[in-house]
Amino acid sequence: MHVLKFLPFLLPTALASLEVAQRSTTACNNSPSLCSKTYGQITHLGAHDSPFVRDSTTDYSTFGNQYYNTTVQLSAGVRLVTGQVHKNNNEWHLCHSGCDYLDAGTLESWLSEIKTWLDNNPNEVVTVLLVNSDDASASDLNTVFKAANITSYAYTPSSTGAVATWPTLQELISSGTRLMTFIASLSDNTGATYLMDEFTYIWENPYDVTSASNFSCKPDRPSDVQGNTAAALSSHRLPFMNHFLDQEIGIGGIEIPDVGAISTTNGQNGTGNLLTAADTCKSAYSNRQPTFILVDFFDKGPAIDVVDKLNNVTDATGRTAVPNTNSADTSGTTTSGGTFVGLTDLVNEAKTGANPSLGNWIWVGGDWVTIFGGGISI
Template sequence: MRFTLLALLPLALANPLNKRSTACNNSPDLCSKSYGEITHLGAHDSPFVRDSSTSNSIAGDQYYDTPTQLDAGVRMVTGQVHKSNSEWRLCHTSCDLLDAGLLSAWLGDIKSWLDDNPNEVVTVLLVNSDSASASDLNTEFETANITDYAYQPDSLTSAPSSWPTLETMINNSTRLVVFVASLTTDDSYPYLMDEWNFVWENPYEVTAASNFSCVPDRPSSVSGDTSTALSSNMLPLMNHFLYSSDLSSLGIEYPNASYVATTNAASGGTGNLGSTATRCKSAWSGRQPTFILVDFFNRGPAIDTVDNLNNVTNAVGRTSLTTSAAGSSSDGTTINNVFKGLVELAEAAAAGSTPTMGNWIWVGGNWGSVLGGGISL
């Protein structure tokens, strides 16, 4: 009996994944796929939630918090990093507008989720709004005790021609991929990758459903040049979220929740996610987007399009969420209820009147700080 067990040991060690589970990122069909070969659903501005905890802030881009997003199949989470009172915090445009707390605390939540879900690979994309150094960010990751999960590329300056399979990343316990836009990389922290060395994106500031584009926009090295982008080995990220332009008179944009059921749908309606993804895949010579980034991911739901791209029909281990606005009273009613007076005043100003600062404060708060320039929420 002892000989039999020892003889079987190499077989068990050769395939440790099967000892835990046969599914990777919620599907057994994805285990043998490379990280760069599949499509990962991304939650745009993941920590900025529109719910009762934020008084249904119109700056919120999601109806559920990050762990719930991950439970439901999201595999890329993004957030904006700002420095406030000597702390690195997750804030939407400004910490005075929407403050989601310490970066390290959010990373700690992701670490706990990875602990509880050993067969899942997660990507974090940080928008480096206040130019944190690699050392600054590493301190936050160390505080969250999450660095042991981090994947390290062979080079920080050029994208690889191929990525490891999900199964390999899981077996190696390198299940966290970290991109930062933008970052001066440091070999001392090889897991912190500058996004623009590894990822290219289509345009993101879209206010009309008919204007979603597949043309590369960032980084500048591939802007407007699909051929160069596709030959760069960088991973394509497809932004697919709408801003509302109802306050365009003030240069203010905020997430468009009223149309998102169509924006995130697998089919039907102008600018739906499924048709746009199919169009981009065709424009990219059959290359499907590695990441699809959406607002209010549960609407649509957006995961249907991602499953279609990945040929996943047997997803397991996901939490099912309502495809409604999750109780938010602001979905589809923002202009009628919250901004009616402000919109009317902005329209009057655009028509040639000269409202006083008191008028602006009365209808919408102190907008003096933004009247000189636009702001995207």
């Protein structure tokens, strides 16, 4: 009798306690501790040129920036994926510099892959950054996004300019707007306001780095804050830290990812290491950590460990380890003589009478110094 009498008073308290307990165990972007943080407060790990994979499907192209596809990246903890948009046969494709070199397929197909992942991971917020190399209009891109059926996830900003405070991850998840979309660059997003012009909301440090000692925290883009950290911070734009190292291969200024240094570049020790660079930039930004860190070969280092340190995450959950990590590194892409497998395959194609393009020869060339020293007999 007495329990029943007080039940109406006890029930709300019990339900509230249950809700708090559920919130404390629900992970947002793989951690319960991130749910209450705003989108701009945390650091999101980014896979540079996400769809451009260095594996057998691309003849181990030395211009590939990742060893695993976008689905694997996202499942392992990546939350920012970038790609380059080009027009190819009247379709919008993801191509590395040009579609004659490395074509990762249509933008629609890639967005559909991301949409499927979002469907299966309802507590995750993902950011897409597209480099708009061939000036696709907002209408062009919106058509592709709609075809991929992903626009229902898209976040639309409350302001047409940079804002001081973004929604929390939990707010984005609860509202179902778990896809943040930036375009570099988009002068007019009329009719598709979820497509955010990158440099309206973001500023970047330099990205063309070929020496491990030359990483810099200084703003580089957009031009109105170039070299001026104070101006960049006061603009309320989100800090974007590029941290990938290239090497010049001596043919017309061509640069490829410096795979030989990747464990240091994405690691926590040595010249140009990610942890030191991130801590240096956080200090330079008045103790504000970079909102995004963009790396090549995200699984090396591994880069996610540095991002966890920045986010004070010690309770990461729900991540899927990358498959067969050791088989994906550069040791699996070369022959015993040091020649890239992709180049050997291309030579075999030529022997059968095929006529590979000049672009294909360049993009699978591998270590040109070694090749020119000995080469392959056709």
